[in-house]
Amino acid sequence: MTRPSIAVVVVLAAAASxxxxxxxxxxxxxxxxxxxFEIDAATGAKTPLGTASxxxxxxxxxxxxxxxxxxLTSTGNDSLYTLDxxxxxxxxxxxxxxxxxxxxxxxxxxxxxxxxxxxxHNGGLYVINQSTGAATLVGTSGLTSFTNLGWHAASGxxxxxxxxTDSLYTMDLATGAATLVGPLGGPTNPNGLAFHPxxxxxxxxxxxxxxxxxxxxSTGAATPIGSTGTGNLLGLAYIDGQIPVELTGFTIE
Numbered sequence: 001m002t003r004p005s006i007a008v009v010v011v012l013a014a015a016a017s018x019x020x021x022x023x024x025x026x027x028x029x030x031x032x033x034x035x036x037f038e039i040d041a042a043t044g045a046k047t048p049l050g051t052a053s054x055x056x057x058x059x060x061x062x063x064x065x066x067x068x069x070x071x072l073t074s075t076g077n078d079s080l081y082t083l084d085x086x087x088x089x090x091x092x093x094x095x096x097x098x099x100x101x102x103x104x105x106x107x108x109x110x111x112x113x114x115x116x117x118x119x120x121h122n123g124g125l126y127v128i129n130q131s132t133g134a135a136t137l138v139g140t141s142g143l144t145s146f147t148n149l150g151w152h153a154a155s156g157x158x159x160x161x162x163x164x165t166d167s168l169y170t171m172d173l174a175t176g177a178a179t180l181v182g183p184l185g186g187p188t189n190p191n192g193l194a195f196h197p198x199x200x201x202x203x204x205x206x207x208x209x210x211x212x213x214x215x216x217x218s219t220g221a222a223t224p225i226g227s228t229g230t231g232n233l234l235g236l237a238y239i240d241g242q243i244p245v246e247l248t249g250f251t252i253e
Contacts (some may be wrong), residue, residue: 028234029205034059044212044226050072056081056090062235073103081135094133107149118147125176139176150193150202161190168220182220192236205233
């Protein structure tokens with residue numbers, strides 16, 4: 001029998017502890033058909049929470065902005081939305097301004113108050129105006145296919161995965177350049193990334209293997225946590241509020 005690594009044991013134990021406590025930490029994922037779920041960080045199991053407004057079209061990345069505002073990117077109409085988790089209401093912020101953009105990656109950096117997006121049409125990293133939705137190109141990464149973003153708050157590093165290479169990268173926020181960390185070694189269609197500060201871990205969802213993974217940010221290696229069940233999860237975010245208590249059994253602090 002193969003034993004899990006010490007790092008994974010620590011992540012799982014911390015996740016179990018968090019679930020048993022009175023705080024309200026969540027991993028929230030959304031699929032392409034606008035359904036969103038809570039993801040159990042200890043098991044990967046998903047619990048339905050709601051469905052975003054039909055006006056959001058085909059949905060992809062999630063990001064948590066200031067005051068726990070939830071940002072949502074639509075690849076169906078090339079626009080930025082906010083999402084109210086308790087009601088499912090998706091409110092249009094605005095179009096990215098270039099119909100060629102296919103913005104799967106979405107991440108907010110609290111230290112600078114900047115919302116970033118990554119588009120597969122040119123491998124570009126963008127700064128997104130949080131008031132208008134307008135996207136401004138920072139630079140191109142050299143990557144093709146879908147790129148997802150995950151801000152590692154503990155180290156102040158932007159990480160990215162790419163579904164064309166199934167690998168982990170760091171992203172230069174000044175130039176958009178991607179630097180290889182290493183192969184994921186398991187996921188075959190990596191999508192949403194989210195850093196869980198309570199666990200100190202970067203998580204990933206993959207919609208081919210339908211699995212939640214914890215990522216070793218030093219090597220890129222992804223360790224499976226558990227099945228998320230059949231679906232097409234694309235976005236993942238960490239949030240510590242907004243979800244109705246009756247859906248989770250937790251107390252919002």
